[in-house]
Amino acid sequence: xxxxxxxxxxxxxxxxxxxxxxxxxxxxxxxxxxxxxxxxxxxxxxxxxxxxxxxxxxxxxxxxxxxxxxxxxxxxxxxxxxxxx
Ligand SMILES: [Zn+2]
Numbered sequence: 001x002x003x004x005x006x007x008x009x010x011x012x013x014x015x016x017x018x019x020x021x022x023x024x025x026x027x028x029x030x031x032x033x034x035x036x037x038x039x040x041x042x043x044x045x046x047x048x049x050x051x052x053x054x055x056x057x058x059x060x061x062x063x064x065x066x067x068x069x070x071x072x073x074x075x076x077x078x079x080x081x082x083x084x085x
Contacts, residue, residue: 006040009061012068014041016058021047042067 003017017038021030028036032047035054039045044065048054061068 003038005055005058007058009059009068011060012041012062012065012071014039014061014065014068014071016040016061018051018054018058037061037064039065039068044068 003019006015006017008015017040019026019028019036019038021028021034021036028038028045030036030047033049033054035048035051037046037048037054037058039061042065044061044067046057046064048057057064062071063069
């Protein structure tokens with residue numbers, strides 16, 4: 001099935017898609033909500049009952065995808081040069 005929307009996220013640089021789990025060809029787990037937001041880069045999924053919520057979280061993968069959180073964390077620190085010992 002085609003993704004309803006796939007966009008490269010500006011903040012994290014990752015590709016995030018919105019999927020409709022009611023689609024006949026769906027293979028994603030609908031538990032937790034009809035709309036599945038998938039971080040294509042890291043393979044993490046976040047389900048939402050409302051499509052508006054799915055759209056919001058598709059634009060903010062760094063709020064639910066742990067790997068994207070790490071990416072943002074790195075960007076926030078601006079790649080500061082830290083030495084470990
Ligand atoms: Zn991610």
